[in-house]
Amino acid sequence: MLTCKEFLQELSDFLDETVDPGLRNNLEAHITACPNCFVILDTTKRTIQVYKGVDAQPIPEDVHLRLMRAVDRKAAARRQPNAT
Amino acid sequence: MTTTETGTFDEASLVRRAKQGDSSAYSELVSKYERKVFRLAKNITQNDEDAEDVLQDAFLKAYEHLDDFQEQSKFYTWLVRIAVNEALMRLRKRKTDRTVPLDEPVDTGEETVVREIAVWEDDPEQRYGKTELRGILDESILSLKPAFRTVFQLRDIEELSTEETAELLGLSVPAVKSRLLRARLQLRERLTRFFKRKGDDVFAYL
Incomplete structure (x- = not known):
């Protein structure tokens, strides 16, 4: 039986499904027997999901406009490669 | 329209059009990803001003090197790499920077990071x-x-x-x-x- 500390060391790889089958069985056995580690696993998984699920905030309008102007200038320079 | 009926964003065709010199296609890519690149830049530089510079430099550099982009990978992944490099460069340039460089070792060892264990609400x-x-x-x-x-x-x-x-x-x-x-x-x-x-x-x- 793995200790909680050993379980936590493997938590990331377990979530990413990159552990080998033998270790996975041991990790699964641990969470069946240890409610604390089950909660840690569940809430860590949901932490990642909540970050993935939220869109980035819109950028400030002035930042957007300056970016678009810079891109337009670049596009114009691309069309006229000899212009200085 | 580059958004199909199912809402899928047709990135590949925009990239192809942009490569052929269609600047409006590139502007669409910029509009699509500017929020994400800004958030990424801000999370690395921790500063709005630097984040804006990184945002501009990343999109301009990507535009300049669009012909080098191999279309086997996603445009956004390629853009992220450019943006991260720009952000790291800016961190290194900061003269008064007191932050630890990201590639320096940090203590990830024995600090206790699990103190609170509580079940979350369903939603x-x-x-x-x-x-x-x-x-x-x-x-x-x-x-x-x-x-x-x-x-x-x-x-x-x-x-x-x-x-x-x-x-x-x-x-x-x-x-x-x-x-x-x-x-x-x-x-x-x-x-x-x-x-x-x-x-x-x-x-x-x-």
Whole structure:
């Protein structure tokens, strides 16, 4: 039986499904027997999901406009490669 | 329109058109990804002004080198690599910078990161409005050490592989893994304060 500390060391790889089958069985056995580690696993998984699920905030309008102007200038320079 | 009826964004055709000199196609790519690149840049540089410079430099550089982009990978992944490099360069340039370079070793060893264990509500996001939720997430991620935050950003938000993250940040694969684990556990801990089931205030200590 793995200790909680050993379980936590493997938590990331377990979530990413990159552990080998033998270790996975041991990790699964641990969470069946240890409610604390089950909660840690569940809430860590949901932490990642909540970050993935939220869109980035819109950028400030002035930042957007300056970016678009810079891109337009670049596009114009691309069309006229000899212009200085 | 480049958005199909199913809402799929046709990135590949926009990239092809942009490569052929259609600047409006490139502008569409910019509009699509500017928020994500700005968030990425801000999470690395921790500063609006630098984030804006990184945003511009990344999109201009990508435009300049569009012909080098091999279309086997996603445009956004390619753009992220450019943006991360720009952001790291800016960090290095900061003269008065007191932050630890991201490729320096950090102690990921024995610090206790699991203090609070509580079951979350079934749908905790519903408790907060969209803006409030974003605020909680932004504040929580900004509270991480830069070395942990950047790895979480690249692995779990931008969905780069461990190897890609290691290469971009100049870290070993084990260092990326160890930082990612700490980052995830620390964020979990912070979010638990907001998302735990009410009336279920049981603390456990490991």
